[in-house]
Amino acid sequence: MKYIDEFRNSQVAKKLIENIxxxxxxxxxxxxxxxxxxxxxxxxxxxxxxxxxANIKLIHGPGCPVCVLPIPRIDQAIWLANQPDVILCSYADxxxxxxxxxxxxxxxxxxxxxxxxxxxxxxxxEIAKNQSDKMIIFFAIGFETTTPPTAHAILxxxxxxxxxxxxxxxxxxxxxxxxxxxxxxxxxxxxxxxxSHVSIIVGSDAYREVAQEYQKPVVIAxxxxxxxxxxxxxxxxxxxxxxxxxxxxxxxxVNPEGNLKAQEIIARVLEKRQQFSWRGxxxxxxxxxxxxxxxxxxxxEVYYNLPEFQSxxxxxxxxxxxxxxxxxxxxxxxxxxACTPENPMGACMVSSEGxxxxxxxxxxxxx
Amino acid sequence: MKINYKGNxxxxxxxxxxxMNQLIHDLMLAEFDNxxxxxxxxxxxxxxxxxxxxxxxxSYVVSPLFFNGGDIGSLAINGTVNDLAAGGATPLYIAAGFxxxxxxxxxxxxxIVKSMAKAAKTANVKIVTGDTKVVxxxxxxxxxxxxxxxxxxxxxxxxxxxxTDDLVIINGAIGDHGMAIMxxxxxxxxxxxxSSDCAALNSLIASLAPYQKHIRIMRDPTRGGVSAVLxxxxxxxxxxxxxxxxxxxxxxxxxxxxxxxxxxxxxIANEGKVMLVVAKDYADEICSLMKNHPxxxxxxxxxKVNPASQVKVSMKTLFGGLRRVDWLNGEQLPRIC
Numbered sequence: 025m026k027y028i029d030e031f032r033n034s035q036v037a038k039k040l041i042e043n044i045x046x047x048x049x050x051x052x053x054x055x056x057x058x059x060x061x062x063x064x065x066x067x068x069x070x071x072x073x074x075x076x077x078a079n080i081k082l083i084h085g086p087g088c089p090v091c092v093l094p095i096p097r098i099d100q101a102i103w104l105a106n107q108p109d110v111i112l113c114s115y116a117d118x119x120x121x122x123x124x125x126x127x128x129x130x131x132x133x134x135x136x137x138x139x140x141x142x143x144x145x146x147x148x149x150e151i152a153k154n155q156s157d158k159m160i161i162f163f164a165i166g167f168e169t170t171t172p173p174t175a176h177a178i179l180x181x182x183x184x185x186x187x188x189x190x191x192x193x194x195x196x197x198x199x200x201x202x203x204x205x206x207x208x209x210x211x212x213x214x215x216x217x218x219x220s221h222v223s224i225i226v227g228s229d230a231y232r233e234v235a236q237e238y239q240k241p242v243v244i245a246x247x248x249x250x251x252x253x254x255x256x257x258x259x260x261x262x263x264x265x266x267x268x269x270x271x272x273x274x275x276x277x278v279n280p281e282g283n284l285k286a287q288e289i290i291a292r293v294l295e296k297r298q299q300f301s302w303r304g305x306x307x308x309x310x311x312x313x314x315x316x317x318x319x320x321x322x323x324x325e326v327y328y329n330l331p332e333f334q335s336x337x338x339x340x341x342x343x344x345x346x347x348x349x350x351x352x353x354x355x356x357x358x359x360x361x362a363c364t365p366e367n368p369m370g371a372c373m374v375s376s377e378g379x380x381x382x383x384x385x386x387x388x389x390x391x
Numbered sequence: 392m393k394i395n396y397k398g399n400x401x402x403x404x405x406x407x408x409x410x411m412n413q414l415i416h417d418l419m420l421a422e423f424d425n426x427x428x429x430x431x432x433x434x435x436x437x438x439x440x441x442x443x444x445x446x447x448x449x450s451y452v453v454s455p456l457f458f459n460g461g462d463i464g465s466l467a468i469n470g471t472v473n474d475l476a477a478g479g480a481t482p483l484y485i486a487a488g489f490x491x492x493x494x495x496x497x498x499x500x501x502x503i504v505k506s507m508a509k510a511a512k513t514a515n516v517k518i519v520t521g522d523t524k525v526v527x528x529x530x531x532x533x534x535x536x537x538x539x540x541x542x543x544x545x546x547x548x549x550x551x552x553x554x555t556d557d558l559v560i561i562n563g564a565i566g567d568h569g570m571a572i573m574x575x576x577x578x579x580x581x582x583x584x585x586s587s588d589c590a591a592l593n594s595l596i597a598s599l600a601p602y603q604k605h606i607r608i609m610r611d612p613t614r615g616g617v618s619a620v621l622x623x624x625x626x627x628x629x630x631x632x633x634x635x636x637x638x639x640x641x642x643x644x645x646x647x648x649x650x651x652x653x654x655x656x657x658x659i660a661n662e663g664k665v666m667l668v669v670a671k672d673y674a675d676e677i678c679s680l681m682k683n684h685p686x687x688x689x690x691x692x693x694x695k696v697n698p699a700s701q702v703k704v705s706m707k708t709l710f711g712g713l714r715r716v717d718w719l720n721g722e723q724l725p726r727i728c
Contacts, residue, residue, distance in 0.1 A: 037710045
C-alpha cells in the first residue's frame with residue numbers, strides 16, 4: 025500500500041537497527057521520551073522496544089489528550105450532558121474515560137443523557153444547525169492537532185448566528201508540557217521523539233526552548249514504525265555529538281514555522297489559561313487554552329456557570345512518575361491488577377495510547 | 392388484496408390478524424417456500440436426523456441494515472449456518488424471528504426476506520419456522536432478526552485440544568465485514584470499496600472431510616475478530632498461540648481505514664472466515680485443499696501453537712519483535728488524533 029508499506033518495510037527496519045547498534049556508545053544509557061501516545065502505540069505494536077539495544081530506554085510521555093484530561097473536567101462534562109435539552113457531542117474515545125467514582129460519559133449515556141459521538145467538531149455544528157430546540161455542546165479536547173477545527177467552528181457558529189452551539193474547551197499545549205516535565209529534577213531525559221501531528225500545526229521551531237534552554241535534542245518523528253526508528257537514529261547522533269538541536273524527520277508534513285493560518289485562527293479565538301491541571305501531572309502554568317471573552321457566548325463554561333468538582337487521582341497510582349519516566353508501568357502495584365483498560369485507575373491506562381495501556385495490551389510481561 | 396410494498400409496517404400488521412397473516416403468507420411463505428414451513432403449524436415437524444444434533448442461536452442487530460457485500464438478512468442466515476458448520480455439523484434447518492419497528496418500510500422488509508431466502512438456498516438450509524412481531528416506533532432499530540439453527544454431526548467429529556506445534560489456518564483476509572459496516576456508519580460514510588466477506592462456510596468446511604481427524608478445532612472469527620478466537624481457545628485449552636504478522640492478509644482498504652480509526656484488524660469482525668487448528672504434518676495439505684474452494688482461495692497458515700507456559704496469544708511482528716495480542720478491551724472506539 026503506497027504511503028504505508030514504505031514505512032513498514034522490515035528490510036529497511038533491519039538496516040536502521042544496524043545503524044543504531046553501530047552508533048550507540050555501549051558505555052552510556054540513552055533515555056528517550058516519546059511525548060506522543062501515537063508513538064507509544066507504534067513502538068509497542070511493532071515490538072520496536074524489544075529490538076533496540078538494551079541501553080536505549082524509551083520513556084512514554086504524557087502525549088495522549090484522552091489520558092491527560094483531569095477527573096474534574098470529566099465530571100464537568102458529565103454534568104453538562106445532564107442539563108435539560110442538551111446534546112453533548114464528544115470524540116468517541118472520551119466516552120470511556122472515568123471521572124469521579126469511575127463514572128463516565130458512557131455510563132451517563134446509559135442513564136439517559138443525550139451524548140452523541142462525533143468524528144469532527146463540524147459534525148457538532150451540523151447537529152446544532154438541524155436541532156435548534158436543543159443546546160449542542162462540543163466537548164473539545166486535544167493538543168494543537170485538534171485545536172484549529174474547534175476555533176474554526178466557533179468562528180463559523182458566530183457567522184451563522186448559532187445560539188444553540190457551545191464549546192467546553194479543554195485544549196492543551198505540547199511544548200509547555202515538555203518544559204514542565206523537564207523542570208522536575210528527578211527526570212532523566214536525554215532527548216525527545218517529538219510529536220508529528222502536533223508539529224504540523226506548531227512547526228518544528230516551537231521546540232527551540234526545549235532544545236536550547238534545557239539542552240535536550242528533539243527529533244520530530246512521523247507515526248509509522250520506520251519513522252520512529254529513523255528518528256531514534258537521528259537522536260542518537262545528536263546525543264553523541266552533544267548537540268541540543270531540532271531535526272525534522274517528518275518533512276513530508278512538518279515545516280519550521282508550522283501552519284500559520286491555523287495558528288492565527290487559534291490565537292484569534294482562544295487564549296492561554298493561567299493554570300490548567302493535567303491528569304497525573306497536576307497544575308501546569310499556561311498549558312491550557314480557553315475561549316476569549318469576545319467569543320464567550322459560545323463558551324459552555326461561561327454560559328452554564330460551570331460548577332467546580334473536587335476529585336483527585338487515585339492515591340497509590342504511579343502515573344505521575346510513569347509520565348515523567350521515573351518509573352515504568354510494571355513498577356506500579358495497581359498495574360494489571362486493580363488497574364486495567366476495562367477499569368483504569370490512572371491517566372496512563374485510560375486510552376489505548378497511554379503508557380500503561382500500551383504495556384498492558386502489547387508487552388509480554390506476566391500479569 | 393396485494394400488499395403495497397410502497398407502504399410501511401404499522402401496528403395493524405403487528406396485531407396478529409388478517410394483515411399479519413397476509414404478510415407472512417405473501418412474503419415469508421412465498422420466499423422461504425419448503426415443505427416444512429408449508430405445514431404452517433406453530434412448530435416444524437422434522438424427520439429423524441442421522442447423527443448428533445447441533446443447535447445454535449444468534450440475534451442480528453446490525454446497523455446499517457444494508458452494507459456492501461450483504462445485509463441483515465444474508466447475515467442472519469450465514470451467521471447461524473457458520474456457527475453450526477464450525478462445530479462440525481451439516482446445517483439443515485433454521486428458525487427465523489423478526490422484531491420489526493412500526494414505520495419500517497415494507498420494501499426493505501421484502502428485500503431482507505428475499506436476501507434470507509437466497510442465502511438459505513446457497514447454504515442448502517431450509518427456513519422451517521418463524522415468528523414476526525411489531526414493536527411501537529422508538530422501541531426498536533428498524534428490524535432485529537434472530538435465527539436458530541439445527542444441524543447434524545454425522546461423522547462424530549469432536550473438537551480436541553490443540554497440541555504444541557499445531558498450526559492455525561484461516562481462509563483469507565481479515566476484518567472485511569467489520570470495516571464494511573464501520574465505513575457506512577452514520578457520521579463516517581467513507582467512500583470505500585470495502586465489501587463484507589459475509590458467506591456461508593458449510594460447503595468449504597464439508598470439503599475438508601478427508602482430513603477431519605487432523606483438524607483439532609474450528610471457529611468462525613466474528614465479533615472480537617481473530618484475537619478473540621485465539622484468546623478464547625488459549626484460555627479454554629490452556630495453550631498459547633503465536634501469530635506471524637507477515638502471514639496475515641489484510642486487504643488494502645481495511646488496512647487504510649484501520650489506520651485512520653486506530654483499529655487493529657485482529658479485533659475486527661469477519662462473517663465469512665473460519666479458523667482451524669490442525670496437526671502440523673497435515674497443515675499444508677489442508678491449506679491446499681481449502682484453496683480449491685471458491686471461499687478458500689486465499690487460505691494461509693497464520694499462527695502456531697506454543698506450550699502453555701508462554702504468553703497466551705502473541706505475534707511476531709514484521710520487524711521481528713514479539714508482542715502480546717490481547718482481547719479487545721470494550722468496544723472499539725475511533726481515536727481522536
